Structure formats: C-alpha cells, structure tokens
Amino acid sequence: xxxxxWQQSAEILCIGTELLLGEVVNTNANYxxxxxxxxxIPHYYQTVVGDNPTRIKQAIAIACERARLLIFTGGxxxxxxxxTTETIADFFETPxxxxxxxxxxxxxxxxxxxxxxxxxxKQALLPSGAEIxxxxxxxxxxxxxQPRPGLTLMTFPGVPSEMKAMWQQTAVPYLQAQGWxxxxxYSRVLRFWGIPESVLAEKVAAQxxxxxxxxxxxxxxxxxxxxxxxxxxxxxxxxxLIQPIEQQIRNIxxxxxxxxxxxxxxxxxxxxxLARQQTLGVAESCTGGGLGAMLTTLPGSSAYFLGGVISxxxxxxxxxxxxxxxxxxxAGAVSAIVAxxxxxxxxxxxxxxxxxxxxxxxxxxxxxxxxxxxxxxxxLAGPENFLETFEYRFSSQRGRDWIRxxxxxAALDKLRRQLLRxx
Amino acid sequence: xxxxxWQQSAEILCIGTELLLGEVVNTNANYxxxxxxxxxIPHYYQTVVGDNPTRIKQAIAIACERARLLIFTGGxxxxxxxxTTETIADFFETPxxxxxxxxxxxxxxxxxxxxxxxxxxKQALLPSGAEIxxxxxxxxxxxxxQPRPGLTLMTFPGVPSEMKAMWQQTAVPYLQAQGWxxxxxYSRVLRFWGIPESVLAEKVAAQxxxxxxxxxxxxxxxxxxxxxxxxxxxxxxxxxLIQPIEQQIRNIxxxxxxxxxxxxxxxxxxxxxLARQQTLGVAESCTGGGLGAMLTTLPGSSAYFLGGVISxxxxxxxxxxxxxxxxxxxAGAVSAIVAxxxxxxxxxxxxxxxxxxxxxxxxxxxxxxxxxxxxxxxxLAGPENFLETFEYRFSSQRGRDWIRxxxxxAALDKLRRQLLRxx
Numbered sequence: 001x002x003x004x005x006w007q008q009s010a011e012i013l014c015i016g017t018e019l020l021l022g023e024v025v026n027t028n029a030n031y032x033x034x035x036x037x038x039x040x041i042p043h044y045y046q047t048v049v050g051d052n053p054t055r056i057k058q059a060i061a062i063a064c065e066r067a068r069l070l071i072f073t074g075g076x077x078x079x080x081x082x083x084t085t086e087t088i089a090d091f092f093e094t095p096x097x098x099x100x101x102x103x104x105x106x107x108x109x110x111x112x113x114x115x116x117x118x119x120x121x122k123q124a125l126l127p128s129g130a131e132i133x134x135x136x137x138x139x140x141x142x143x144x145x146q147p148r149p150g151l152t153l154m155t156f157p158g159v160p161s162e163m164k165a166m167w168q169q170t171a172v173p174y175l176q177a178q179g180w181x182x183x184x185x186y187s188r189v190l191r192f193w194g195i196p197e198s199v200l201a202e203k204v205a206a207q208x209x210x211x212x213x214x215x216x217x218x219x220x221x222x223x224x225x226x227x228x229x230x231x232x233x234x235x236x237x238x239x240x241l242i243q244p245i246e247q248q249i250r251n252i253x254x255x256x257x258x259x260x261x262x263x264x265x266x267x268x269x270x271x272x273x274l275a276r277q278q279t280l281g282v283a284e285s286c287t288g289g290g291l292g293a294m295l296t297t298l299p300g301s302s303a304y305f306l307g308g309v310i311s312x313x314x315x316x317x318x319x320x321x322x323x324x325x326x327x328x329x330x331a332g333a334v335s336a337i338v339a340x341x342x343x344x345x346x347x348x349x350x351x352x353x354x355x356x357x358x359x360x361x362x363x364x365x366x367x368x369x370x371x372x373x374x375x376x377x378x379x380l381a382g383p384e385n386f387l388e389t390f391e392y393r394f395s396s397q398r399g400r401d402w403i404r405x406x407x408x409x410a411a412l413d414k415l416r417r418q419l420l421r422x423x
Numbered sequence: 424x425x426x427x428x429w430q431q432s433a434e435i436l437c438i439g440t441e442l443l444l445g446e447v448v449n450t451n452a453n454y455x456x457x458x459x460x461x462x463x464i465p466h467y468y469q470t471v472v473g474d475n476p477t478r479i480k481q482a483i484a485i486a487c488e489r490a491r492l493l494i495f496t497g498g499x500x501x502x503x504x505x506x507t508t509e510t511i512a513d514f515f516e517t518p519x520x521x522x523x524x525x526x527x528x529x530x531x532x533x534x535x536x537x538x539x540x541x542x543x544x545k546q547a548l549l550p551s552g553a554e555i556x557x558x559x560x561x562x563x564x565x566x567x568x569q570p571r572p573g574l575t576l577m578t579f580p581g582v583p584s585e586m587k588a589m590w591q592q593t594a595v596p597y598l599q600a601q602g603w604x605x606x607x608x609y610s611r612v613l614r615f616w617g618i619p620e621s622v623l624a625e626k627v628a629a630q631x632x633x634x635x636x637x638x639x640x641x642x643x644x645x646x647x648x649x650x651x652x653x654x655x656x657x658x659x660x661x662x663x664l665i666q667p668i669e670q671q672i673r674n675i676x677x678x679x680x681x682x683x684x685x686x687x688x689x690x691x692x693x694x695x696x697l698a699r700q701q702t703l704g705v706a707e708s709c710t711g712g713g714l715g716a717m718l719t720t721l722p723g724s725s726a727y728f729l730g731g732v733i734s735x736x737x738x739x740x741x742x743x744x745x746x747x748x749x750x751x752x753x754a755g756a757v758s759a760i761v762a763x764x765x766x767x768x769x770x771x772x773x774x775x776x777x778x779x780x781x782x783x784x785x786x787x788x789x790x791x792x793x794x795x796x797x798x799x800x801x802x803l804a805g806p807e808n809f810l811e812t813f814e815y816r817f818s819s820q821r822g823r824d825w826i827r828x829x830x831x832x833a834a835l836d837k838l839r840r841q842l843l844r845x846x
Contacts, residue, residue: 022457034445289715
C-alpha cells in the first residue's frame with residue numbers, strides 16, 4: 001500500500017445547529033474519528049456547522065481543498081432545516097433526482113405506520129450520479145458520490161445509532177473495496193501511577209523520539225499515560241512493532257506502569273488478589289465508600305472483595321473499627337496512626353487477608369496549616385501482621401471529589417505494589 | 424444590545440490529535456457552545472485539528488476570516504506536542520516572551536511537589552502583548568490577546584475541569600466587560616424522581632405549550648427533567664418570568680419534583696436531615712459503597728452522615744450487620760427481608776436515626792429467572808422502629824454501574840419522601 005499523502009485524507013463535517021447551541025455532544029465525530037483511525041484513513045480536520053446553506057457550502061469549499069473523502073453527518077431528515085443533500089447538490093451544481101428505489105423503501109418502512117408525510121418524500125432526492133447509501137435502521141438514506149475525480153462524499157444521518165449501522169454495514173465495505181483501510185492504525189496505551197507526566201516523558205525520551213512506532217505522553221484522570229502507535233496490515237504485525245517498545249518502556253519504568261489500554265488499578269489489583277486467592281476489605285473515612293464502589297464496579301469482584309466499613313464519624317472509627325479513642329483524640333482522625341489502626345481493625349472485623357484504609361481532608365473546609373486540605377493517610381494491613389501507612393499531600397485545586405478519587409487509586413496502587421513485591 | 428453580525432461571531436477551535444483519533448469525545452466544544460448560547464454570542468463553526476503547526480495555522484487563517492472571537496482549547500501543556508501557544512505566536516509573527524508572573528505561579532503550584540521540570544517552563548511563554556488568562560485549577564495558563572483590531576483570541580487547556588474553571592472565573596467576566604452577553608438566556612431545570620419522562624410531559628402539557636418561557640422535557644441520568652428557558656437582561660427579570668411557571672409545575676407534580684438545577688437527591692436529603700438534626704447510616708451490598716460515596720460528595724455531609732457497612736460478602740451481612748443467617752440462607756441475600764435486617768442492623772451498629780440498605784443483582788452475571796439482573800431491594804429503618812422495604816426491577820440493558828447508580832438514588836428518594844411526609 002502506498003503512503004497516503006495530504007490529499008488522501010478524510011474530513012468529517014457535522015451539520016446541525018443543535019451542535020452549535022451545545023444541546024448535543026458530538027459523539028458522531030468521535031465515533032467516525034475512531035473508525036477512520038482503525039481503518040488507517042488519515043484525518044486532519046473536523047468541521048461543525050449549523051443548518052445554514054451558505055455556511056455549509058463554505059465548509060464544503062474548504063474541505064474539498066484539504067481532503068479527498070468528505071464524511072457528512074446530520075441534516076438528512078424530512079424537516080425544512082435538514083439541508084445537507086440539497087446544499088451538496090447546489091454546491092456541485094448538480095440537479096436532484098427522485099430515486100424510485102428510495103420511494104419504494106419509504107413505502108415499505110412506513111407501511112406499518114400508515115404511510116409517510118409529504119415531507120418524507122424529500123428524502124428520496126439525491127444528486128444526479130450519486131449512489132444510494134442505504135439506511136438499514138432509519139428512513140433517511142445517505143449517499144456515496146464522486147462529484148469530480150478524486151473526491152468522494154458520503155452522507156449519514158445525525159442519529160448516532162442510524163449513522164453507526166450505515167457506517168458499519170455499507171460505508172466500511174465500500175471504503176475497503178476502494179482500497180482504503182488495507183493498512184490500519186493500531187495503538188496501545190500504557191498506564192502509570194505514582195509518576196508525573198513530565199518525569200515519565202523525560203525517562204522515556206528515547207522512545208518518544210522514535211518515528212515508528214510513535215510514543216506520545218499524555219495525562220488523564222490524574223495519571224500519566226503513554227500511547228504507542230503504529231500502522232500495520234494486521235494486529236499481529238502491529239504487535240510485533242509495538243511489543244519491543246512496550247518492553248523497553250516497562251524496563252525503564254518498572255512498577256510505575258500498572259497496565260495497558262482499559263486496565264484500571266482496581267482491575268489490576270483484583271487480578272493479583274484472585275491469583276493469590278486472597279481477599280480485601282476497606283475502611284474508609286474521607287472517601288465515604290468510594291474505594292469500595294471502585295472495587296465493585298468490576299463484575300466478579302465478590303471473589304476477592306469482602307466489604308468494608310465507612311467510618312465517616314469518629315465514633316464509628318472507635319466503636320466499629322476499634323481505633324483507640326485516646327490515640328484518635330491525641331493524633332487526630334487524619335493521622336498515620338489512625339490510618340494504621342483503621343486498616344488493622346478493618347482487617348480483623350471483616351476477616352480479610354488485606355485491608356486498605358483511607359483518612360484525609362477532602363475539603364473544601366476542615367483544613368488547617370498543619371493539616372491542609374489534600375492531606376491523606378493510607379493504611380495497608382496484610383498477612384503476618386503486615387502494616388504500613390503512607391502520607392499524601394494532594395493539591396486541593398481540583399476539589400473534593402478529585403482528592404477522593406486520587407486517594408482511592410493511591411490506596412489501590414499501594415496494595416498493587418505490595419502484592420507484586422511479595423511475588 | 425445591537426444585533427451581532429456575521430463578523431461578530433465566535434469560532435471554537437479544538438486542538439488535539441486525540442480528538443482526530445477518536446480517543447476523546449469533544450465535550451469541551453459542547454460546553455463552550457452552550458456557554459456561548461447562554462451569553463448570546465453567535466457561533467457558526469467549530470474546527471477540530473491535530474497537534475500539527477501547519478494545520479493549526481491553516482485553521483487559524485480560516486477562522487480569522489469568519490469570526491472575531493477565536494476560542495482555542497487544548498495544546499497548552501508542557502509536552503512537545505503541546506503547540507497551541509507557539510503556533511498562534513508564529514501565525515501572527517509575534518515573539519514569545521517569558522512571563523515572570525507565570526514562573527512565580529508555577530513555583531508556587533509546584534512547591535509542594537518538589538519543583539517543576541524544565542518542560543513546564545515552556546508554559547510561561549506567551550506572545551508579546553497577550554494577557555495571561557489565569558488557570559485557577561491547573562498549571563497551564565491561557566491567554567487573551569488581540570493580535571489585531573477586532574480580533575480576540577482566548578486559549579484554554581484541553582482538560583475539561585481546568586477549561587471550565589477558567590471559562591467561568593476569567594473569560595466570562597472579560598467577555599461581559601467587552602459588551603458580550605448583555606441579554607442572556609436563562610434557564611432553570613426541574614428535576615424529578617419516580618416519574619417517567621412521558622408521564623411527566625403529559626401532566627405538564629399546558630406548560631410545554633407555552634411560548635415564553637419555554638418548557639422542554641428531557642431525560643438524563645435515569646431521571647426526568649423539565650427545562651424552563653427565557654431570555655432576559657438580568658437574573659431578576661428572568662426569575663420573574665420563570666418563577667410562576669415553576670410554581671405551576673410544582674403544584675401539578677408534588678413530591679415527584681425533588682429539586683432544581685444542580686440539586687442532587689443526596690443534597691436534598693442532606694438538607695432535610697440537617698433541618699431535623701437527624702443522622703443517616705448505610706448498609707450496602709451491590710452498590711459496594713456507592714451510596715456512601717454519593718452522600719459524602721457533599722462538603723459538610725459529616726453533620727448528618729455517620730458512615731456505613733459495605734456488606735458485600737454474606738459473612739459481613741451476618742457477622743457485622745447481624746442479619747439472621749438462616750433467614751439469609753432461606754430468602755437469599757437479595758430479598759426484602761434481608762434488606763430490612765440490613766437497614767435495622769446498620770442503624771443499631773452505627774447509632775444513626777435513619778439507615779438505608781441496598782441489596783440487589785447488578786449483573787451482568789448472577790441473575791436467574793426468579794431473581795433477574797436489575798432486581799434490587801431497599802430497606803429504610805428509622806426512629807420509633809420505623810422499617811419499610813421496597814422492591815425495584817431496573818432494566819439490565821444499560822449495565823452494572825447504571826443499576827448501581829439508580830439503586831443508590833432510589834434509596835435516597837425513599838428517605839426523602841419519608842422525611843417530607845413526616846414533616
């Protein structure tokens with residue numbers, strides 16, 4: 001397959017005033033972008049424009065200059081503000097012709113509903129020379145059209161379920177028959193905990209400098225990530241290119257890399273516990289149940305997660321978890337010693353092999369100079385009287401739920417590292 | 424306010440290869456679009472482009488021709504592929520100048536984390552003449568710049584939480600000072616629990632037929648909502664238009680309407696408990712801590728939320744909550760009687776006035792014909808031996824976390840109704 005140049009790329013054009021008013025999130029662009037990436041079709045621009053013929057034409061004019069495959073979504077319906085097809089025809093100065101196949105299809109689709117309205121008839125009009133792109137799940141068909149050599153247009157309805165069905169059932173086979181998507185883009189995300197993005201980027205600078213596969217750092221949800229991307233004819237070929245780079249990065253970063261792609265710390269910890277046939281309990285204060293909720297997001301977590309105590313009030317720390325009241329009064333609820341006693345008490349009460357505790361100041365109130373918002377202690381109790389505590393000082397800038405989410409994941413990470421060290 | 428013409432419009436430019444690869448849904452464009460609509464700023468195009476200087480410059484060139492306010496998101500970070508600021512400077516042939524204020528801000532923000540890396544220093548560079556758009560929640564500041572008369576640029580980071588904080592705290596006041604957004608769109612959302620959207624729409628058909636304010640029903644996160652919208656010069660004027668319609672709707676819908684705008688069931692329940700100086704505890708099985716986490720999202724929840732037991736394993740239901748083992752064996756963990764005993768046991772153990780329990784089958788596995796996925800029992804124990812249980816059969820189509828979230832909110836709604844009835 002020859003390398004695709006600038007002109008060989010696709011552009012996504014989403015048409016709909018609802019997008020400009022912020023009433024709808026543009027998930028269509030996201031879906032099509034991922035599909036283009038998967039098919040290895042380069043794609044450098046997305047344009048969103050309202051239901052306005054002049055502006056739609058301006059967007060088409062620009063897109064024709066910089067792409068050779070124009071993918072439109074939206075504006076195929078029966079209402080007066082659905083203008084995509086007629087505006088495209090107008091732009092390319094081509095008459096619209098009523099298609100008997102579409103009329104027949106509408107007759108059939110509306111038979112059960114008692115016939116279609118006159119406005120639906122507009123959906124049977126396509127520019128002369130355009131092929132019909134059938135809509136298997138809705139009434140509005142799209143088109144595939146080469147209005148001039150080297151330029152292909154495809155239109156899809158804005159309803160995501162209809163667009164996706166058309167894309168998969170009709171558009172992808174067409175594109176592959178045209179020679180697109182012979183070589184696809186594959187990528188793997190490596191996920192890290194306990195290392196800032198900038199430090200990670202410096203550690204793997206040699207890999208980031210590579211031309212193929214490419215390695216790109218980015219941050220998401222409080223963790224650093226690296227994306228390794230390559231183009232290949234098959235998943236096996238892609239893997240052969242990505243695997244050695246992944247290994248280099250894993251060698252450099254060690255335990256900081258906790259997983260790939262859709263892995264989560266909760267899932268990774270779950271697998272480690274399952275492999276050891278060990279169980280986990282939690283004792284949560286500032287997270288209020290969030291760590292338990294994170295662990296139980298996973299189906300099957302009952303195999304290793306027993307449960308926990310949400311000891312939000314100090315009385316519950318003392319009466320249920322058995323934290324020493326004098327120690328709590330002296331050191332404060334947010335302290336390493338209380339975190340340790342919470343973990344130990346939780347482990348005993350719940351009868352688990354491991355117990356994680358979290359106590360901290362999630363804010364926005366409750367902080368002091370000595371114990372600011374963002375100060376969090378994590379306790380980890382385990383087999384053979386294992387007990388460790390950890391102190392974190394998270395930034396308070398992103399608010400209460402951010403601190404709580406970081407706390408839960410930091411706790412899981414500590415258990416992960418301990419389980420891996422112990423193996 | 425004078426009518427704003429074509430040239431008076433804004434364009435949103437979202438920069439990031441992750442958008443072109445379909446890795447990220449462009450919620451930033453949606454948020455900013457809604458905000459522009461709220462401020463009454465016309466907005467006709469959105470452009471998405473990757474981390475490529477040539478293409479970013481091409482997008483700027485086009486946007487300059489058709490809008491006079493260019494709003495950029497993405498590409499402000501410290502890594503080499505964060506190119507927005509330098510590309511903008513290059514396009515307008517303006518040198519970048521290191522800003523001591525930003526360096527000072529970075530020094531302060533990174534002080535706790537042991538200093539920033541050399542790559543962060545790049546974030547202190549802004550084009551000569553540009554003002555700093557402070558980033559209250561992150562490290563990357565943006566800019567506000569008029570590179571030439573009649574053209575204003577604003578840049579925001581791609582991280583949605585940072586972008587939103589900057590938009591609200593800095594950009595909106597700036598735009599209003601410039602005369603944008605004199606007449607704004609105001610809306611109030613009424614939130615409902617326990618009534619389907621279609622039933623609600625029929626009940627308030629007379630209000631939905633109004634021309635001003637408009638009343639539109641929609642569904643979100645499993646609940647029905649009504650949005651009352653009007654255009655006004657001030658919040659007071661808007662309120663005078665919205666308030667009577669809200670009252671009509673509240674009279675019709677009674678207890679089904681639980682709140683407005685950003686109210687949550689957890690917040691509403693919290694306020695009711697606070698007013699009664701009563702406390703709440705939880706006993707959670709399938710939600711795994713999610714109800715506790717929902718309650719403690721709110722700062723100050725410690726005034727009424729004591730804590731809870733996550734009794735994921737049956738042993739914890741029996742040993743910690745005191746559920747009768749024989750009853751559990753006979754009726755099953757997912758049963759009204761166990762839900763009741765969990766609530767009662769939780770209330771006693773935790774010493775709270777009220778206790779909510781949840782036990783159910785969140786799936787995807789574990790269902791049977793008699794007890795399908797989505798079957799959930801909720802228990803509510805209260806003062807003077809109050810005890811009620813409730814059975815739900817949620818649809819399993821939207822998966823495990825959906826069932827868990829509905830369960831937690833259904834539980835809160837039951838307590839809400841009980842507290843309101845008791846008053």
